[in-house]
Amino acid sequence: VNPRARIARTDWTFPWFIGAALLVAVAGGFTLALLLPLAQLEGWDWGARWPALVQAHGHLQVVGWAGLFVAGMAFRLVPRFAAQPLRFAWLTPVVLALLLAGLMGRTIAQPWLNKPGMHALLIGSGLSESVAASLFALSIGATLARATRTLSVAPLFLLGCVGLLGQALLGVAWLSRLTPSLPVISDQRDEVLLGLQFYGFLLPFVLGVSLRALPAFFKHRAPGSFELWGLAGLLAAGSTIGVGSLLLGNGSMAMRARDIAAVLTASAMLGAFFETGVWKPPLGLRPSARPAALLIRTAYLWLLVASVLLASGGVAGVIDGLAMPPYLDDAIRHILALGVFSTSIAAMAQLLLPLLAQRRLQRRAAQREIWILWALFTLATTLRMLGALLQAGSAAADSFGFIALSGLVGMSGVLYLASTMVAAIRRPPAEILLQEIRRP
Ligand code: HEM
Numbered sequence: 001v002n003p004r005a006r007i008a009r010t011d012w013t014f015p016w017f018i019g020a021a022l023l024v025a026v027a028g029g030f031t032l033a034l035l036l037p038l039a040q041l042e043g044w045d046w047g048a049r050w051p052a053l054v055q056a057h058g059h060l061q062v063v064g065w066a067g068l069f070v071a072g073m074a075f076r077l078v079p080r081f082a083a084q085p086l087r088f089a090w091l092t093p094v095v096l097a098l099l100l101a102g103l104m105g106r107t108i109a110q111p112w113l114n115k116p117g118m119h120a121l122l123i124g125s126g127l128s129e130s131v132a133a134s135l136f137a138l139s140i141g142a143t144l145a146r147a148t149r150t151l152s153v154a155p156l157f158l159l160g161c162v163g164l165l166g167q168a169l170l171g172v173a174w175l176s177r178l179t180p181s182l183p184v185i186s187d188q189r190d191e192v193l194l195g196l197q198f199y200g201f202l203l204p205f206v207l208g209v210s211l212r213a214l215p216a217f218f219k220h221r222a223p224g225s226f227e228l229w230g231l232a233g234l235l236a237a238g239s240t241i242g243v244g245s246l247l248l249g250n251g252s253m254a255m256r257a258r259d260i261a262a263v264l265t266a267s268a269m270l271g272a273f274f275e276t277g278v279w280k281p282p283l284g285l286r287p288s289a290r291p292a293a294l295l296i297r298t299a300y301l302w303l304l305v306a307s308v309l310l311a312s313g314g315v316a317g318v319i320d321g322l323a324m325p326p327y328l329d330d331a332i333r334h335i336l337a338l339g340v341f342s343t344s345i346a347a348m349a350q351l352l353l354p355l356l357a358q359r360r361l362q363r364r365a366a367q368r369e370i371w372i373l374w375a376l377f378t379l380a381t382t383l384r385m386l387g388a389l390l391q392a393g394s395a396a397a398d399s400f401g402f403i404a405l406s407g408l409v410g411m412s413g414v415l416y417l418a419s420t421m422v423a424a425i426r427r428p429p430a431e432i433l434l435q436e437i438r439r440p
Pocket residue numbers: 030033034036037054055057058059061062065066190194330333334337338341342380384403404406407408409410411
């Protein structure tokens with residue numbers, strides 16, 4: 001078989017990963033994003049179910065919305081970047097099914113842990129995700145193994161695989177200890193788990209794709225393997241120190257360790273920003289694709305904001321030996337989640353999905369779509385950030401109003417993104433061709 005054909009093979013599960021990400025976002029993660037602040041505003045008494053549903057929301061969004069998109073894209077892009085056929089390609093539908101089963105089990109079992117059979121379902125969901133993460137890491141890792149010398153972003157992808165697996169294994173270990181009266185992972189463990197998910201899994205994958213593609217789009221010097229190993233090393237060190245801090249108990253030593261991890265992570269984020277060239281004109285993109293630069297630049301501006309907040313919180317914490325305040329953690333997390341990850345997903349969808357690529361023929365429609373996506377995701381990020389930061393001051397009572405509004409706008413963004421994709425799939429190629437011919 002021609003190796004080129006094997007590398008570029010179309011994986012039939014790809015649209016299923018993207019569709020599943022959108023479905024989990026709409027039916028799960030963003031629905032909870034709306035219900036959780038509403039419950040606070042309206043005074044609905046959910047008891048211990050509220051914090052359990054917060055953790056379910058976080059997991060649905062991180063592993064479902066962003067994670068399924070990342071996994072689908074990784075299966076598609078890593079072989080092309082590495083110029084190697086995907087190893088164990090038959091595993092892709094297994095990974096998808098196990099991830100979905102894990103997400104569903106977790107969302108049902110954790111908030112309803114007082115019902116019969118739910119403890120077993122919770123453990124089963126964690127195991128399902130752990131097996132999925134192992135198989136994903138096996139397939140992507142084996143594909144990359146032959147390309148570590150030629151593909152300079154390989155260390156970021158390898159770190160992402162380790163991060164996904166690490167968080168799944170720690171997750172199942174900690175979920176198995178939950179009880180009906182306390183159905184939430186403790187704050188300290190949860191913070192470590194979320195650190196691993198954001199800075200050890202999602203960020204490395206997003207940066208890996210970005211640092212491979214953006215320097216070409218913006219005609220910037222491509223980062224060398226020294227810089228990329230350095231970035232991956234900083235992120236890996238941050239994650240390792242974060243996990244290691246659990247061995248230090250919960251005194252000021254442990255907090256200082258986590259603050260140092262935050263500073264290392266922030267410096268990697270800052271370094272990555274300067275390797276992209278997003279401030280230059282996007283001359284490497286075809287003129288018809290250039291409007292998408294707005295989404296890319298916005299995502300990287302949010303990365304800059306998140307890295308400054310993370311660095312300042314980390315440095316302040318190292319100096320006074322305190323933990324990062326929860327409202328700041330929450331703000332940084334959602335700036336990344338909505339401003340960087342969700343906005344990048346919208347940009348990727350506009351640039352890379354082959355079905356949508358056909359849409360670019362109708363230039364004005366594509367431009368309008370990008371403006372709407374930009375407005376919705378930017379507004380959702382801003383409102384969510386304000387909602388988090390307000391918790392620090394005297395206006396805490398207003399914060400859930402901002403957060404609920406952000407949930408509504410975020411949900412509209414995801415629904416709109418899904419609708420642009422469905423429209424692109426539905427539009428018959430002949431129609432596109434006719435429009436092209438009719439153009440003066
Ligand atoms: C507009 C959309 C969103 C809204 C309104 C929203 C709202 C919330 C709320 C109310 C909380 C609980 C905060 C608290 O403990 O007081 C939360 C936590 C969280 N959210 Fe979101 N969220 C949104 C989008 C996202 C996205 C896209 C992601 C990830 C990709 C995400 C990840 C998380 C995580 C990881 C947590 C912490 C979970 C934990 O404590 O274990 N959120 N969110």
